[in-house]
Amino acid sequence: MAIFLSAAQEEGVCVEYTEKFDRAEPEKLLNVIEVIKKSTAQVIVGFLAHVEMNNLLEQLSVHNITGRQFIGVEAWITADSLVTPTSFTVLGGALGFAVEKANISGLEDFLARGFWETEFLCNETNTESSRKTCKENQDLMELGDNTEDVAELRYSTNIYKAIYAVAHSLHSILKCSDGEGCKKTVEVKPWEVRKNIV
Known part of the structure; x- marks a missing residue:
């Protein structure tokens, strides 16, 4: 948020208020609702986790606060669970940004050699006499459950x-x-x- 505020100031963007709250602080959330109600700002940038955004949406709906343009971060803008008929009256037209999926350099080589040879106890070129030659169609189910x-x-x-x-x-x-x-x-x-x- 600090980087955003600095960039906004450099670009001449007026920031009417900044408010913070946590899921464990419902009284602060109600203060945020009051600030939003009283403000003239029509655009709200939400640097929030999914749970906090859900709590904010519930309160905005309860207080019938609509007509604001939300800009969201990946933590909540991509969450399907926030898209409900009730939240749509508040969030309809929201814009968001997500982190680009990474191209991890060296991953292919790691998978082909390091991972494959280590996990299946084989050798691609069969230079080690104690190991068997790696098969292209090895069954990954043999490795068990990987939840990463x-x-x-x-x-x-x-x-x-x-x-x-x-x-x-x-x-x-x-x-x-x-x-x-x-x-x-x-x-x-x-x-x-x-x-x-x-």
């Missing part, structure tokens, strides 16, 4: 990409080179880091 959600990896992948973007920006600002290292006397300003991210 690969979709969660897109967050860590995007964090990884963001860290590398900042690192490359700093590398550029500090004029780093393989032979000479980085100039340690350069004062790095936050706006320079953002400007140098490509």
Whole structure:
């Protein structure tokens, strides 16, 4: 939310209010409802988890607060469970943003070699005499139940990409080179880091 507020200020977007509440604080939620009722703002950006958004929607419906344009984050904008006839009067026309599914570099090689050879105790090229040659049509059911959600990896992948973007920006600002290292006397300003991210 802090990044959004900073960007909004830079773009000249007026933010009438910012309010926070938690699912364990129903009294704060009622305060948020009062703020929304009294405000003149027609657009509400909801940086909320699914449960908090559900609680907010219930209260907005109870108080018959409609006619606002919601902008949502992936945590709730993609949730089918929030789409009900009651919530539609509040959320109809909402816009949202979702994190792009990640292309995890090296995954194919890992699956083909590392995973396959480790899990099925085989070797692709049969260079190790103690292992059998891997079969292309191995039965994955032999491996048992795996409940890990690969979709969660897109967050860590995007964090990884963001860290590398900042690192490359700093590398550029500090004029780093393989032979000479980085100039340690350069004062790095936050706006320079953002400007140098490509």
